[in-house]
Amino acid sequence: MKNRSTPDHHKTLEETMSATIIAIDDSVEVLLSIGATLEQDYDIRVATSGKEGLPLVAELHPDLILLDIMMPDMDGFEICRRLQQDETLKDIPIIFLTSLNRQEDEVRCFEVGGVDFVTKPFSPIVLRSRVTTQVRLKQQADLLRFQATRDGLTGLFNRREFNFQLDRDWRACQRAKKQLSILMIDIDHFKLYNDTYGHLEGDRCLQSVATAIRNQLKRGRDRVARYGGEEFVCLLPETNVQAAQHVAEEIRAAVQALAIPHTASIIADTVSISVGGACEDHFIDQTSAKLLKKADDSLYQAKEQGRNRVVFL
Ligand SMILES: [Mg+2]
Incomplete structure (x- = not known):
């Protein structure tokens, strides 16, 4: 595995362009099906709670987080709130995993800063499409951020x-x-x-x-x-x-x-x-x-x- 603990401005362009996704859900079954759906295209890491997931996010700086809302101890909204308080983690996009018939959750996903939501049980095609879109947007933003700090000719900082x-x-x-x-x-x-x-x-x-x-x-x-x-x-x-x-x-x-x-x-x-x-x-x-x-x-x-x-x- 590549060393992903380096701060953003140290990342090479290649590192910036490969994608890591962290999925946090208290259901192992859900995590397994996320893995089966996405592991061919992405580096997937999983956690079953916020306590386990937050340090993983801080360590790996993933390109996307798939975040369950309903979890014991710390729910998805609270995890999202904590991530947004951290300057280095607040720009990581979050797709919430919601259960059907919880429409008020779907509205709240956007209010707390999520970029999208997927309802469970999810269809693999829908999950893959939404993930692809968000990862692409994140990588474009990373590339722009990278270029904004560099001198075009020498590659040094500007x-x-x-x-x-x-x-x-x-x-x-x-x-x-x-x-x-x-x-x-x-x-x-x-x-x-x-x-x-x-x-x-x-x-x-x-x-x-x-x-x-x-x-x-x-x-x-x-x-x-x-x-x-x-x-x-x-x-x-x-x-x-x-x-x-x-x-x-x-x-x-x-x-x-x-x-x-x-x-x-x-x-x-x-x-x-x-x-x-x-x-x-x-x-x-x-x-x-x-x-x-x-x-x-x-x-x-x-x-x-x-x-x-x-x-x-
Ligand atoms: Mg749950």
């Missing part, structure tokens, strides 16, 4: 997503009294590169550099985004100056090791980068914007001092 992550990591590090480091990275003489080799080669160069940077970020929390044209930015939570300098130097060396020819460069025969770093460690009277500015000033210094180097102010 600037909008970086700003969001910076804000989140800033507050987390401040709370935990940990350091937060930022690296601003710029490809040296990139305009000359484009002028010499053309924009198509320029795009390939950006992709190679992006991959080289990403490969140097070994910890799960570290992030890299495309900040602008040939500018990248790394977010290194819980990282002190020494560690950040080390990462920066490794990134610089990794780009140099790509050995992409750049005959027009004034400082080297191959593509190189300049890196400006900044580290926040006390957070008092500081803002994330000031930290970003400091990293940018460091980058400016790296350029001033001759490029293809790392500078921390």
Whole structure:
């Protein structure tokens, strides 16, 4: 089984497109017939109560939940209410399983936030059609969410997503009294590169550099985004100056090791980068914007001092 515990923004496109369904019903018989109906097309997980099902949902982040209403202990509406209180789970679509002749339940399914309902005993064709429709809608929404956070050319996070992550990591590090480091990275003489080799080669160069940077970020929390044209930015939570300098130097060396020819460069025969770093460690009277500015000033210094180097102010 694939590891599905990673947060959404870590999922690859392929993982985003495969579908897991969790069915919660106190009747084993119902669960068996759901399994028989859907297991050929989906990864089906089952639970016989909310107590069992809620942790499973939190762990697997399924694409769809089939939820019985009438259950002892915790009913389907209560399970739905709890899921909607969780920011990371509230967008998972829920199809309620209702018993015939409970029409008031059907109205309530939509009121509490369900996307559809299926009456029991269900016809396999009806269940399969409704599931297919909802899974497709969920996957389209996932794809749009994924694309909204990414830079189209390099596949790295885009600037909008970086700003969001910076804000989140800033507050987390401040709370935990940990350091937060930022690296601003710029490809040296990139305009000359484009002028010499053309924009198509320029795009390939950006992709190679992006991959080289990403490969140097070994910890799960570290992030890299495309900040602008040939500018990248790394977010290194819980990282002190020494560690950040080390990462920066490794990134610089990794780009140099790509050995992409750049005959027009004034400082080297191959593509190189300049890196400006900044580290926040006390957070008092500081803002994330000031930290970003400091990293940018460091980058400016790296350029001033001759490029293809790392500078921390
Ligand atoms: Mg039941």
